Amino acid sequence: MALFFLAGCSPKLDWRTVHSPQERYTALFPGKPDKLERRIPYLDQELLQVLEAVKIEDDIYSVSTIQLPVNQASSLNKLIAQLQANLIDRAKASGGDVAIEDAFYKTADKQRLPTKDYFIDLKTNGKSQQLMRVRWINRVAPNGDSWIYQISVLHAGASADSAKTFLSKEEYENFFSDFSPE
Template identity: 70%
Template sequence: MSRVVLKVAALLAASLVLLACSPKLDWRTVQSPQERYSALFPGKPDKLERQIPYQGQEFLQTLEAVKIDDDIYSIGSIKLLANQTALLPNLINQLQSNLLDRAKASGGDVEILDTTYQLSSRQKLPSKDYFLVLKSSAKTSQSMRVRWITRAALNGEMWIYQISVLHPNGSANDAKTSLSKEEYENFFSGFSPE
């Protein structure tokens, strides 16, 4: 009888060890040749495309996103044709202002950190990470980390990428610390445009 109990206990212990080692995040490299990037996602992302109007023109916007627990990991890309690239400064400014102004208007905070990103050729280029606190009420807030990258293609097209993680019920005190943990850092460092 005691052998059976020992075997059951050993199997139970082994199962618990395997469960404890089982990762919540299923990291995978996602290739997006049409959007000219590869990325490391913590799960299989969903993808949607739409045309967005801006100053009488339309742009193709693609969004790849995955929700893990309550966190949303997403990469948005906007393609500007060669004859639309003059609109780039205003478009990127509007994208940034929409989020940053929303955070400030909610009573939240924005912190900016200098960083780098890596091209598929392994070259590192400078960028900035924005850590936002968006307050929903006096007691609840969301934290967000976002990075905008612009890249020119050889054919004259321009790409705008928005890499972000939205964390509900985030810390109203320090979005930078909470969104710099390994599971978030892997997502940002795993993005490589061409």
């Protein structure tokens, strides 16, 4: 009986602040994230992409970072556009919907800066199968390198709500509002 009571009281989300000094950000994750690194081809080079993610039931909360060296700064906008297009084109090809909304994020020094949130409804056979909210942020480091952050939540499972309605709930909003790049 005591175990049943404790299981019923244990929260599904175990929020914790994660400091990632190498990737220059602080984020509030709903559990302990795993960290993966991979090299992605871009133009005639490979860039390191670091991903911290945690899966909680049907949701995957993730922060992806790419460091673009100062000597590649001229290709920053093209790289961000490519990252966005890859995801948006996939959604549209599935018959899904994409809604874009103005948003804000806070830097580590408490500046409030504008960004955009993308609410994506991915479909399979005409039915909503996955909902995603994603935000891209670019910050320039003191040495001139650019950091690209992709903050996202992917909900795998059917929902009667739109991506915007479903992924604007408090447990998702906390993840986005408490991400702070340096």
